[in-house]
Amino acid sequence: MGVGDEVRYIGVGERRVRLALRQQLAGTARVGSPEEVAEALVALHGSDPATVYLAVGARLVDPSGTVVETERALYEDRSLVRMHGMRHTVFAFPTELSAVVHASTGLTVAARERAKLLKDMAKAGAPDATWLKEVEAAALAALGRRGQATAAELTEDEPRLREQFVYAAGKSYEGVHSVSSRLLKVLGVEGKVVRGRPLGSWISTQFRWAVAPPHPELDVAEAQAELLRRWLTVCGPATEADLKWWTGWKVTDVRRALTTIRAVRVSVDEGPAYVVDGDAGPVEGPVEPWAALLPGLDPTAMGWQQRDWYLAPSLRPALFDRSGNVGPTVWWNGRVVGGWGQRPDGEIVWRLLDTEGVGSEAEAAVAVEAERLRGWVGATRVTPRFRVPLEKELAGGTG
Template identity: 40%
Template sequence: MSPASPTRSSRCTPATRSASISACWRGCASRAWTRWTRRCMRCARLSATMPCAAHSGSPRRTLWVATPATTRRMHAAATLRVAAAERRRTVGFLGVGGVPEPEEWLTRAKRQVVELLRGDGPMTTREIGRRLPELTVPLGVSDPSGRSLPAHPRVLSGLGFDGVLVRTRPTGTWINGQYTWAVMDDWLPGGVGGLPERGARRDLTEHYLQRFGPATSTDLQWWAGWSKTATTRALADAAAQEVETDDGPAWVAADDAGTSLEPDPWVALLPGLDPTVMGWKERSFYLPAKAAPAWDRNGNAGPTIWVDGQVVGAWGQARDGSIRTHFFVDVPAARRAQVAQRAVKLRAILGPVRYAVRFPGAINAELLR
């Protein structure tokens, strides 16, 4: 481990969140500085030149939008083990629901869905249920109201974990929560399978550290949904470099150990569950205690206001379309003015669109009252 030396802050700007998913910045410390400050925000960027895939299940059973190469890494590194566990759960639910020979039933149901989608193109969950009514048998579980749940949504999510299906475009407008399913091979030639698990974990670890490093072992384990043993092995396989930060030991990608960047001051209004916000489990270096109400009780981040690498506030869209802001910590007037300018631009982008945040922070109700 490098010896401690004077702190050199490095803060990254999200101004370039617009090209292909790649590292926004390559490092936070120069060769002359061996102690790091964990306030360098690495931003995943979506590309206008995709293809991309919306892949459910990895890491941490979460929906991610990624380039094909990253999707394949995620699938092999994290999703396949989840897929096996989810299949066992579904078979158990089917058995409780009274379905005879649930293993065989599930295998047959998955084959029927794939055949349907290959022949007739993307469909919503509801459409698939109508076309294959035999798959709507009740599971042995109920929703909060006590209504028995049909089996076909779990069949579809299981095929998503398997990497056989992919969520595609939403129905209606871009804020609609309903979407269509397609066969992965039709959406992404070659599909997402074929990579060895250990190599994929190594590559995904390097990819993660290039975007979110310095990060702790706990951060990576939480983000990827791995065991402690798997995380330790992936860090070793990736030749990650241990460094000393203001908050203690952390890891950086091998290529980042001797690079430096001093970005200009920046502000941003990030949406709920933004990849930047959800990149670390240990968040004290960018989330002051006073800003905790930007999250909900389950650890989901609502819309956040950032200034120079820290969460300083929360924002929300009111019914009249205005963007309301709340600051948890003191922010200089000039920076508040920049936040206000961002809010004006955001309102113009949204125009007549009104939406509700799926996982609002604790401050949300008060903010929009």
């Protein structure tokens, strides 16, 4: 796997330099467009719609046009696409990567989700797979005619989408599902439909649907190798545990992809790790001191499973929810040092939790970033979809 006689150790300091440059967080590493951000980071978390915009804005040289430019990329040029990806999570990807994501991570999940839908319908005495295929074909045809549509709008063209069935009858979590909500979710995982424009502003969680852009069907192993190569180029070194967690693959798939791309084994504090071929040497650094305010679920904060090298364990109770979702974070020179929130009047407020090596220079830099964020967010009130203790406290004005 490209492993030499000597395995190079990459320490925390160098890992933080790599993070600053490759995650486009240092001032000199910022870029000019949402496409450049997505291309570099591979994937932008989209479970919370606001995360895509906030993650882009934090990495632009001039963030004043963040909303307009990101909407252009997502809904006009379609150079970015929101779709299901790793770990059955919604991300925004460069459109040219959609085939790789679909083949490498979507196919297995898609098969499982369709089987689950059919099983749930059968238990409820709902129509069979043939009926569902007919409804699916009609829904896709209607969506093609409309261009973009909500589930409610599609039921006007295909009334069978309104059909409902009882889910988990007799269980404590029993509920009623509509065919439209479950079917559109399955079609999204299968790569047949993608999220279109939101019904409201850029922070809205309600989306229209659109037919997915056409893409070739790729070999699964080749697609996995390509996705892992792209991610490891940005996030290496990473351990096998990091790779398995981020991709959501089986460990055998991770190891096969590492072999295919001739990944090079190195050493980090957590143990054996990997970088892409040619990336085992020292990186240029150090970088100029930098600060950043990143949103909840930012791809950098959520980039690795083993995070102690950039996020002290003592900070996790304040910055994560019970499901493991990270909230808004404050960064200084490659590590998380606190969190931030937005008050009802729009003010960006923040608090430092880890003050080791953080002095007046850091506080001044964080204040600049807070004002920079406030400048482009304007009057929009952004509330994270997954709220964490410190963000709740700061946003409530009690911090």
